[in-house]
Amino acid sequence: MTPEERLEALGLTLPEVPKPVAAYVPAVRxxxxxxxxxxxPLVDGKPARTGKLGAELTTEEGAEMARICGLNVLAALKSEVGDLGRIRRIVKVVVFVASDPAFSEQPKVGNGASELFAEVFGEAGKHARSAVGVSALPLDVPVEVEVIAEVA
Known part of the structure; x- marks a missing residue:
């Protein structure tokens, strides 16, 4: 199965590439x-949720927000390479989690994106990762995900 076929089998559709909210581009090769x-986690150009993990959101809700971030990452990758089948491997994932000071489950939140990449790319979706707690993120969103991918 191609990555696009796997997305379809999961009942997922890639969104439009979110427009940058500052002076940058979605992806660079x-x-x-x-x-x-x-x-x-933008959906239709708006944050799906706002707030901090451990305060306004549970770990499970954070993982869902990370999964939405992951879909947006896939859209950015596709916009740069034209076809997700050209992705040879997801190499590195960095997950930023807006967290209450007592919250320490950032890795579980990051699993929302990591599991999506494994579902879409199989073994090639398994990657190195950092999951980091931060005090705030743009637009007051709870999660932000960035990726380094190898392409054919």
Whole structure:
């Protein structure tokens, strides 16, 4: 199955690439690597949720927001390479989690994106990852995800 076929089998549709909210582009290719800008959980151009993990959102809700970020990452990758089948491997994922100071389940939140990449790309979707708690993110969103991917 191609990545697009896997998305369809999961009942998922890639969104339009979210428009940047500042002076950057969604993705940049250099050689055989594509770097995405941090993607936030925008749906139809608006934050799906706002707030901090451990205060306004549960770990499970954060993981769902990370999954939405992951879909936006895939849209950014596709806009740069034209076809997700050209992605050879998801190399590195960085997940930023807007967290209450006592919250420490950032890795579980990051699983929302990581599991999506594994579902879409199989073994090639398994990656190195950092999940970092931060005090705030743009637009007061709870999660932001960026990726480095290798392309054929």
């Amino acid at each position: 250099t050689g055989d690597l594509v770097y995405t800008s941090g993607q936030v």
